[in-house]
Every structure is written in C-alpha cells, then in structure tokens.
Amino acid sequence: MTTSTSTVCLPGVFRGGAESRSQLSAVESLSQSMISTENLDLLPERGRAAVLSLIESDVDSSQSHVYGDWPEAGTQDEGKKRLSEQLADLNASYPGGLTDYLSKARTLLKESADGLNPFEEYEAIVPEGESLSFDGEGTMSFAEAEQLGMEAMSGAVFVLVAGGLGERLGYSGIKLSLETNLCTNRCYLEVYVQYIKAMQYLARQKTGRDDIRIPLVIMTSGDTDPLTRQLLKDNNNFGMDDDMISIVMQDKVAALKDGNAGLALDGDDRWSVQTKPHGHGDVHHLLHREGLVDKWEKEGRSHVVFLQDTNALVINSVVPTLGVSKAKGFHMNSICIPRLAGEAAGAITRLEHKTDPSKSLVINVEYNQLDPLLRSQGECTGDVADETGYSPFPGNANNIIIEMGAYAKTLRGEDQGVVLEFVNPKYKDESRTDFKKPTRLECMMQDIPKLFQKEMKGTANVGFTTFDRWFTFSPAKNALEAGVEAADKGSIAPGTMSSAESDKYIQNQRKLKFAGVDLDVTEPEDLVKVAGIPVTPGPRIILAPAFGITQEEILNKVKGNNKISKSSSLVLDGHHLTIKNLNLDGALVIRAGSESHVTVDGLTVKNKGWELVENDPSKEYEETVAIRGYTMAKHESQEYIINEPGNFVIGPDGEVKKVD
Known part of the structure; x- marks a missing residue:
C-alpha cells in the first residue's frame, strides 16, 4: 500500500x-x-x-x-x-456540513456524559396564555377569539409534519392514508385538505375576495415521500390546486457509535454509515432552504399553522388560536390541553433566567425534566396540581401557530432554521462512553423558541392557548394491543385508531348539543368496550369541514327542534346545508355541492342504521381493519347527494324539492 x-x-x-x-x-x-x-x-x-x-x-x-x-x-x-x-x-x-454536525455532537455528548443540567440557570414559572372553552367562558370568550381568527384566516399557511410510517399503530403504510372514521372513510390527509379548503371558502365569503388561496406544505421523509405523493396523485389532491401543495423531504443524519461522536458504520456493510431520523424539527430549516417562508412573507401572509399527522380533532382549534395570536400579539402560540400533574406529557413553561432576562424563554419542557426543576425551586413541591385539579403548566399538544414576520427573521439568522439539538444516548456502563446502540442528534419542531430567543434577543412573545381535550386532542398513535392493555388499566384515552374515531364522534355530539340538538353526549362513564377499547355507543356524527369549521357556522346551520337517537349515524357535508326539525333514528347522509343550498325541514328518518362489528379472532384481516378491531356494518341508510346548483328543501316525506 x-x-x-x-x-x-x-x-x-x-x-x-x-x-x-x-x-x-x-x-x-x-x-x-x-x-x-x-x-x-x-x-x-x-x-x-x-x-x-x-x-x-x-x-x-x-x-x-x-x-x-x-x-x-x-x-x-x-x-x-x-x-x-x-x-x-x-x-x-446538513447546514455547515458533516463537520458541524460532528462538532455539535461532541459538545452535546460531553455535556450528557458530564450530567450537565440544562436548566441550572433557570427558574420555571407559568407563562402567559389563554384558556378557551367551546361551550363556556374562558379568560377570553370563544366567540371573540373565533371572530378575530376569522379576520386572520386569509393570511394563513399550513404545514403538515408527516415524516413517519404507521408501524407503531400496526400499519405498514403512511399514517396520512389511514381512515379517520368508518362513516365517511376519509383519510387524515383528505380531512386536513378539506379543512383548508373550507377555511379558504369561508375567508372568501367573509372578505368578498375570490383570489384568496391557502397553501399547504407537507414534510415527508424517505419512508413516506413516495407514498404521500402517490396518495395525492390517486385522489387528485383531494380537490386542492396543484400549485397550492408543496412537499419538502427531510434527510436522515449520521448515527454515532460512542461519546467521541464516532460515525457508526453498518454492521453488515463496512462501506455504509448508519443513519437515523433527525426529528420533526427539520421542518423549519426545510421551509427556509426551499425559500417558502421568504415567498410567503413577500405575499403578505401572516401566520404559519403547524399540524401533526394523526390528530384530526386539532383543526377545530386553528381559527380561535389565530384569534388569540392576533389579540395578544403572540409570535408563537402553542395549542395546549389541560395537563394532569405528573402526566407523561410535555408542558409549556416559562424559563426565567436567574441573571440575564434576555436569555429567558417560553418553551416545551418534558415531564421528566419539569418535576425535578420544580423541586429545586420555591416550595420544592414539584409537579403538582393546583385548585383546578390540573397542573398549572398546560400540556403541549405539539401543534403551533407562528407569526410570519418573526419566523422569517429567525430563519434568516445564522442557524438557518436548524433548531438547537439534543442527544439522548443509552450508555453501556457507568463510564458513559460507549452506547448500547448508536444514537444521533435530534431536534423537535416545538423547540423553535430557542432560535427566537437567540435571534430576537429576548423580545419574542411566546404563549399558549388551552382547549378542552375533547375539542382538540385525540391522536392515533398506539397499536390495538397496546391500547387494550392501557384500557384494562383504566385509561379512557388509549390512543388507538378506534379511540381517535370515537373521540371524533363525541366531539361532534358536543357541538350539536351546544346548538340545541336533543341527543345524548357520551361521558367517560358511558363508554362501552368494542374490541377491548372504550368507545362511544353513539350517536356517531361526522360534521365535514364544509358544513362548519366555526362555532358560528354550526349555530347558523342547526335550527329548530332536532332529535338524534343514540343508535344513529349522521354525516353532514355542505357549505349551504341547514338542518331544521330533524328526527333521526338510524343512518342519514346528506352531501351538498358548493353551489347547492339545501334545507332539511321536518325530515324523519328511521332505519336499521349502522353498527360496529368486532373482528372474529379466528380470522385474519387487512391491516386497516385489524388496527381497529372492528368493521362497520352498514345495514340501512338514507342518503341525499345534491350537487345541482340551486335551492332545495328536503321535507317531512323525504322528497327533495327545488324551490325558487
């Protein structure tokens, strides 16, 4: 040689x-x-x-x-x-190349090995935020927040973080393709697109401007990118314009084998470096790298809405959260839920620097870090509940809204949107040098306040908006078996596809109840187990985004004396669909086109309806069926699909009549 x-x-x-x-x-x-x-x-x-x-x-x-x-x-x-x-x-x-990545890794690995406390110079206090309730009063009325949010809709941009497969759910495909419910069989991606289109439609109605268009960016990974593109292609973008959907794909980063940040080679291939996902924090750098944020800022757009892939309930919170952001001037606003003390969920926390106020920031703190931090200060009580029965620190649902000007300024800084990373190695022994398996640097979307603090010198206004769980949070993340185990231990939130579907029905029960409909709202004690998971016995209700994305729309479209039995299933879809004096005991589907004005007046429906049927344990099912543990038997239903322009009435006899 x-x-x-x-x-x-x-x-x-x-x-x-x-x-x-x-x-x-x-x-x-x-x-x-x-x-x-x-x-x-x-x-x-x-x-x-x-x-x-x-x-x-x-x-x-x-x-x-x-x-x-x-x-x-x-x-x-x-x-x-x-x-x-x-x-x-x-x-x-990687910005700065592999050299910068390895340099950061060595620093972080040394801090990890030394047991450095990242919060040693900080004190945790409850940050400023807002609490909203759909069917009650918070510190700000829901209606007030919603009205302000509707004024900001036309300037919104959506970013969907969808880099993961559904393996944890027991599904080998992309999570975006999973059906959110069996009444409509609409997948997550379709629900999100239909919501954006409904917001766009409403913004046009409110402003009288037909040129308003709201874009969507989807962050994929190498695993999900081709399947996401195919899903969009097969469904014609679910009706969204081609130029309104962008896809950015995140790259993996090098895996590290030891405390010196040595690159981990593949055990079966000496000529290949192992790689691992970097985390959803990549989304910020990708939006900057592709020039999207600069483009949006030049277009005069005002806010970026970040959504996760399998939490269909969260879309209900977007408009009022926009309103809170506008009212309080928040540069970043985290959508939150009430958090039980000690719950294994991150908490939005203000970290007050003990000597330098410019270093203070509001950010998510993981539950295993929050308790020891609180125990080291004040009365040393730790992560405990207040008089409400919940922790005073709101639970992070990991959906955020960021003001465009502050975001663009931050991304143009020296870090180019690469949020400050962390490392979480699993050590072989007390020497804290070698790892049980390779690790990597990770980054999280919700850590963007670290860059705000750096670029805006402590002037960033970061807050939160808290909603009831039923209104905004029920992600599908766990396999059926794990959910059954959690349910057997008493959990009513097992995080399965079936519980997420059930929670969607319950959310819509509550919305219609608020609008005066006579129906039973499922409370926790009313849940019944189907395939081992507690779900609602009914009614199963789907209110499509076109029917209403705001409280105001629902109150305007549901009138008179309406009654829905517990065994019923109902699907309502249409911008100009009004329900008045409906008596439903069975299954009813009404879909109206964008130029079809349909009023249901005095309709009575009684049929065998739809029911959930548990899977036979002796049989094998496709993944999409197996992950729920049941199918929906659609015995009988009454359906109205009206796409013709004009005004129509569905009367007591069920006949559709066109009126002048």
Missing part, C-alpha cells in the same frame, strides 16, 4: 497562506490515515472532497475507522465510492 505525499486542493478554501496550511493539514492526515492516492483518485469528485473534509477535521482520529485501513485500489472499489457519496450527501443535507 502506498502513501500519498502530493498536494491536495480542498474545495471551498481560498488560495494563499490559509490554503497552503489547509492543504498541508489534509496531506498530513491523509498520510496518517494510510489511504492511498490510488484509492482517493477512484472516488467521484464530491465524494473525494467529503472524505478529505472528514480527515482534515478528525483531529483525534475518532473517524479513522471510516477512512482508514482501506484495501488497495481494485478491491471493493464500488463500496468505497458508495461510502464517499454517502458522506457527500450527509455533508450537503
């Missing part, structure tokens, strides 16, 4: 003294690594530059296992090229 002593030019280094010193450093490292000129020459240009960059920055030989001991040229050359290309890809996908 030969050793190179030739001068090597590194990309991006200016000519002159600095270049010479850099070249000399590279040559010395190259010599020490025993990588031959022949091996270097066979690499593609970008791969060769990546290898040299890694060698030059590796002052303590932590990466020598990557670039050292290569067999002579002519042996495993394709593997060498593949490795160099992967290093180049890792360089290109």
Whole structure:
C-alpha cells in the first residue's frame, strides 16, 4: 500500500497562506490515515472532497475507522465510492456540513456524559396564555377569539409534519392514508385538505375576495415521500390546486457509535454509515432552504399553522388560536390541553433566567425534566396540581401557530432554521462512553423558541392557548394491543385508531348539543368496550369541514327542534346545508355541492342504521381493519347527494324539492 505525499486542493478554501496550511493539514492526515492516492483518485469528485473534509477535521482520529485501513485500489472499489457519496450527501443535507454536525455532537455528548443540567440557570414559572372553552367562558370568550381568527384566516399557511410510517399503530403504510372514521372513510390527509379548503371558502365569503388561496406544505421523509405523493396523485389532491401543495423531504443524519461522536458504520456493510431520523424539527430549516417562508412573507401572509399527522380533532382549534395570536400579539402560540400533574406529557413553561432576562424563554419542557426543576425551586413541591385539579403548566399538544414576520427573521439568522439539538444516548456502563446502540442528534419542531430567543434577543412573545381535550386532542398513535392493555388499566384515552374515531364522534355530539340538538353526549362513564377499547355507543356524527369549521357556522346551520337517537349515524357535508326539525333514528347522509343550498325541514328518518362489528379472532384481516378491531356494518341508510346548483328543501316525506 502506498502513501500519498502530493498536494491536495480542498474545495471551498481560498488560495494563499490559509490554503497552503489547509492543504498541508489534509496531506498530513491523509498520510496518517494510510489511504492511498490510488484509492482517493477512484472516488467521484464530491465524494473525494467529503472524505478529505472528514480527515482534515478528525483531529483525534475518532473517524479513522471510516477512512482508514482501506484495501488497495481494485478491491471493493464500488463500496468505497458508495461510502464517499454517502458522506457527500450527509455533508450537503446538513447546514455547515458533516463537520458541524460532528462538532455539535461532541459538545452535546460531553455535556450528557458530564450530567450537565440544562436548566441550572433557570427558574420555571407559568407563562402567559389563554384558556378557551367551546361551550363556556374562558379568560377570553370563544366567540371573540373565533371572530378575530376569522379576520386572520386569509393570511394563513399550513404545514403538515408527516415524516413517519404507521408501524407503531400496526400499519405498514403512511399514517396520512389511514381512515379517520368508518362513516365517511376519509383519510387524515383528505380531512386536513378539506379543512383548508373550507377555511379558504369561508375567508372568501367573509372578505368578498375570490383570489384568496391557502397553501399547504407537507414534510415527508424517505419512508413516506413516495407514498404521500402517490396518495395525492390517486385522489387528485383531494380537490386542492396543484400549485397550492408543496412537499419538502427531510434527510436522515449520521448515527454515532460512542461519546467521541464516532460515525457508526453498518454492521453488515463496512462501506455504509448508519443513519437515523433527525426529528420533526427539520421542518423549519426545510421551509427556509426551499425559500417558502421568504415567498410567503413577500405575499403578505401572516401566520404559519403547524399540524401533526394523526390528530384530526386539532383543526377545530386553528381559527380561535389565530384569534388569540392576533389579540395578544403572540409570535408563537402553542395549542395546549389541560395537563394532569405528573402526566407523561410535555408542558409549556416559562424559563426565567436567574441573571440575564434576555436569555429567558417560553418553551416545551418534558415531564421528566419539569418535576425535578420544580423541586429545586420555591416550595420544592414539584409537579403538582393546583385548585383546578390540573397542573398549572398546560400540556403541549405539539401543534403551533407562528407569526410570519418573526419566523422569517429567525430563519434568516445564522442557524438557518436548524433548531438547537439534543442527544439522548443509552450508555453501556457507568463510564458513559460507549452506547448500547448508536444514537444521533435530534431536534423537535416545538423547540423553535430557542432560535427566537437567540435571534430576537429576548423580545419574542411566546404563549399558549388551552382547549378542552375533547375539542382538540385525540391522536392515533398506539397499536390495538397496546391500547387494550392501557384500557384494562383504566385509561379512557388509549390512543388507538378506534379511540381517535370515537373521540371524533363525541366531539361532534358536543357541538350539536351546544346548538340545541336533543341527543345524548357520551361521558367517560358511558363508554362501552368494542374490541377491548372504550368507545362511544353513539350517536356517531361526522360534521365535514364544509358544513362548519366555526362555532358560528354550526349555530347558523342547526335550527329548530332536532332529535338524534343514540343508535344513529349522521354525516353532514355542505357549505349551504341547514338542518331544521330533524328526527333521526338510524343512518342519514346528506352531501351538498358548493353551489347547492339545501334545507332539511321536518325530515324523519328511521332505519336499521349502522353498527360496529368486532373482528372474529379466528380470522385474519387487512391491516386497516385489524388496527381497529372492528368493521362497520352498514345495514340501512338514507342518503341525499345534491350537487345541482340551486335551492332545495328536503321535507317531512323525504322528497327533495327545488324551490325558487
């Protein structure tokens, strides 16, 4: 094996003294690594530059296992090229390149090994925020918040964070393709798109402007990107314009094998670096990198709404949260829920710096960090409930709304939207050096206040808006088996597809009850187990986004004396659909087109309806059926699909009549 002593030019280094010193450093490292000129020459240009960059920055030989001991040229050359290309890809996908990533990793791993307390200089206090209740009064009325939110709708942009598969749910496809309910069979992505379209429609009605269009960005991963694109293609974007949907794909980052941030090679492939997901915090850098935030700011858009992939209830909170953001001037507003003391959920917390107020910030603090922090200050009581029975620190539902101006300014800073990362290695022993399995740097979307604090010098106005759980939070995240186990332990929120579906029905029960409909709202004690999961016995109600995304719309569209039996199922869909004096005991579906004005007046429906039927344990089912544990038997239903423009009345006899 030969050793190179030739001068090597590194990309991006200016000519002159600095270049010479850099070249000399590279040559010395190259010599020490025993990588031959022949091996270097066979690499593609970008791969060769990546290898040299890694060698030059590796002052303590932590990466020598990557670039050292290569067999002579002519042996495993394709593997060498593949490795160099992967290093180049890792360089290109991370701001500052692989060198910056490994430098950050070494710092964070040392802090982890030393047991550094990240909150040592802070005191936790309850931040400023708002509490809203759909069917009651908070510190601000729901109606007031909603009215202000409707004024801000036209300036909204939506970002859907959807980088994960449904494996935890027992589903091998993308979570966005899962059916939110079995009454309409609409998947999560369709529900989100239909909500955005409904908001766009309402904004046009409120302003009289037909040019208002609200865009959607979907963040995918390598696992979900092709399936997401196919889902949109197969369904014609669910009716959304092509130029209103953008997709940005996040990259994975290098896995690390030890406390020195050594790159972890694949155990079965010496020429491949292991990679792992970086976290949904990537979304901020991706929006900056693709120029989307600058574009939105130039267009005069005001707020960015960030949603997670499988929490269909949260869309109800968007308009009032926009209103709170407008009223309080929040640069960032986290959608929250009441949090039980000690609950395994993050909490929005104001971290007051003990000596430098400019370093204070409002941010999510994980439950395992919050309790010890609270125990170290004040009365040392820890994470305990207040007089409401809940923790005074609101629970983070991980859906946020950010004001565009502050966001754009922050993303243009030196970090380019890369939120401050953390590392969570699992150590082999007390030496805290080697890991049980490779780790990586991680980032979270909700940690963007760290960049606000850095770029805005403590002037960022960050707050929260809390809603009842039934109104805004029921994610599908757990497999049926895990949910059954949780239910057996007394949980009424097992986080399965079936519980998420049930909670959607209950939410709509409450909305119609608020509008004066005579029906039974399912309370926790009324839940019945189907396939081991507590769900509502009914009525099963779906109010499509076109029927109403605001409290005002529902109150305007539900009139008179309406009655719905517990065994009923009801689907209402249409911008100009009004329900008056309906008596339902069975299944009823009414869909009206965008130019169809339909009034139900005095209709009585009685049929065998729909029911949930548990899966036979002796049979095998498709994943989409197995994850629920049941199917819906649609015995009988009465359906009205009216797309013709004009005014129509569905009368007591069930006949549809067109009126002038």
